[in-house]
Amino acid sequence: MENNTVVADIVANQRKLERKRWFVILSFLVIGVISLVLDVMTGPAMLSVSEVVNALLGTGEVDNVTNTIVHNLRLPMALMALVVGATLAVGGAEIQTLLNNPMASPYTLGLAAAAGFGASLVIAFGSFGLPVGVAVPVGAFAMTMLAAGILFLFASKRRFSSEMLVLVGIALLFIFQSLLSLVQFISAPEISQQILFWLFGSLNKANWNSLWIITIVTSICVVLLSRELWKLTALRLGEDRAASLGINLQVLRIKVLVLVAMMTATAISFVGVIGFIGLVAPHVARMLLGEDQRFFLPGSMLVGAAFLSLSSVLSKVIIPGELFPVGIVTSFIGVPFFFWIILNNKRGQ
Numbered sequence: 001m002e003n004n005t006v007v008a009d010i011v012a013n014q015r016k017l018e019r020k021r022w023f024v025i026l027s028f029l030v031i032g033v034i035s036l037v038l039d040v041m042t043g044p045a046m047l048s049v050s051e052v053v054n055a056l057l058g059t060g061e062v063d064n065v066t067n068t069i070v071h072n073l074r075l076p077m078a079l080m081a082l083v084v085g086a087t088l089a090v091g092g093a094e095i096q097t098l099l100n101n102p103m104a105s106p107y108t109l110g111l112a113a114a115a116g117f118g119a120s121l122v123i124a125f126g127s128f129g130l131p132v133g134v135a136v137p138v139g140a141f142a143m144t145m146l147a148a149g150i151l152f153l154f155a156s157k158r159r160f161s162s163e164m165l166v167l168v169g170i171a172l173l174f175i176f177q178s179l180l181s182l183v184q185f186i187s188a189p190e191i192s193q194q195i196l197f198w199l200f201g202s203l204n205k206a207n208w209n210s211l212w213i214i215t216i217v218t219s220i221c222v223v224l225l226s227r228e229l230w231k232l233t234a235l236r237l238g239e240d241r242a243a244s245l246g247i248n249l250q251v252l253r254i255k256v257l258v259l260v261a262m263m264t265a266t267a268i269s270f271v272g273v274i275g276f277i278g279l280v281a282p283h284v285a286r287m288l289l290g291e292d293q294r295f296f297l298p299g300s301m302l303v304g305a306a307f308l309s310l311s312s313v314l315s316k317v318i319i320p321g322e323l324f325p326v327g328i329v330t331s332f333i334g335v336p337f338f339f340w341i342i343l344n345n346k347r348g349q
Contacts, residue, residue: 021295024288028302032082035309039078040070042316080206080214080270081312081326082305085277087218087267089304091260092278093285093296094225097232098256099162100239105278106264109151110172111144112275115268117176118143120183120195133205136198137269144268147172148261155253162239165253201274201327203312210270217266221259222301228252229293236291274327276334277304283337307333 040052047066054060055070092105106112118139122128127135154168180199184192225232231252235242243249268274281304282296289295308326311333315324 018295021289021292021299025295025299025302028299028306031306032302032309035306035313036078036082038313039081039309039316040074042313043069043074045069076208076211077203077206078309078312080203080211081309083211083215083218084203084267084271084274085281085304085306085308086301087214087263087304088274088277089281089285089300089307090218090222090225090297091264092304093282093300094232094256094260095278096282097235097291097293097296098253099166100236101162101166102283103279104166104169105282106260106268107273107275107278108173109166109169110147110174110176111261111264112268112273113173113176113180114143114147115140115265116195116199116273117180117183119198119269119272120180120187123194123198124183124187124191137210140269141265143176144265145261147176148257148265151257151261152254155257156250162253197325198272199327200325201272201330202325203271204323206271214267214270218263221263222297225256225259226297228255229297232256233291233293272325272327274308274330276330276338277308280334280337281307 037049037052037056040056041047041049047069050060051062051066052070055062055067056075088106092107095104095106095109096102098104118141119136121143122132122135122139130138150172151165151168155165180195184195187195231242231247234245234247235249235252239249264278282300284303284307285296285299289299308330311329312326315326315329318324318329
């Protein structure tokens with residue numbers, strides 16, 4: 001009888017914990033929807049809640065100008081904020097899980113710096129016959145995948161630990177940052193200014209085509225990652241324990257790196273460098289949902305989507321009439337959080 005009572009208590013506590021986790025996920029979903037409406041509302045021509053909701057749902061009387069502003073100008077940017085935020089958050093979450101390092105993210109592994117260098121080459125030396133709007137994302141994507149390829153090369157080596165992979169990422173970060181600085185140094189002032197603006201990260205050039213590309217790539221990668229949820233959860237027990245459960249760490253490491261690189265390279269190539277999403281969102285999701293990837297993965301996506309969407313709103317209301325690059329806003333929020341992580345880890349040692 002006592003054993004049955006203990007089992008019943010364990011099951012009841014687990015059900016209670018799962019209900020709490022689903023409530024947190026649902027809460028961030030609601031926050032994301034609210035921030036989407038706010039993002040569409042804000043701008044040089046402020047719209048009311050009723051105008052935005054009627055335009056989005058096709059209800060009520062909405063004039064043609066409002067419809068054009070909502071569907072052609074603001075909705076692609078607002079949805080892009082949600083999708084890119086989710087993409088960068090998933091990338092950061094799985095990189096942190098894979099490397100067991102709270103400071104790891106696509107940004108700190110040098111992928112963002114590589115994208116900036118690729119974009120700067122196109123801006124500074126020409127688009128090689130392609131339209132600039134196409135050539136810049138292509139250049140950024142190509143260099144990001146080059147950096148990812150170097151990470152793949154090291155990750156494929158036997159007895160190559162996660163700590164060593166982090167060091168390789170830091171080395172790539174400094175290399176591509178140096179190359180980027182060199183391009184800016186030898187470029188004309190107006191070209192250097194264009195490069196700097198791209199590096200700030202912006203949603204201004206979002207359109208339906210780029211939105212669909214990022215959404216499709218991210219959806220495919222997330223579906224493939226979801227097939228490895230139990231392996232990634234087991235990995236949090238330690239690499240030795242995970243290997244004892246029959247997990248091929250080398251294969252898992254390469255697969256996760258490939259999928260994360262594809263997602264982040266696609267997102268960054270269209271919106272520029274938006275930092276700290278992949279660092280902040282996973283930590284918030286981990287604090288609220290724990291390490292179980294069944295909840296941690298969707299939770300990170302929703303936290304990242306809400307974070308970037310709210311940052312997009314802030315970028316448009318800080319100074320009325322001015323549009324701040326959203327990457328600056330995320331950095332202002334992310335840097336204090338980054339210091340908090342460092343101090344928190346210091347206390348835990």
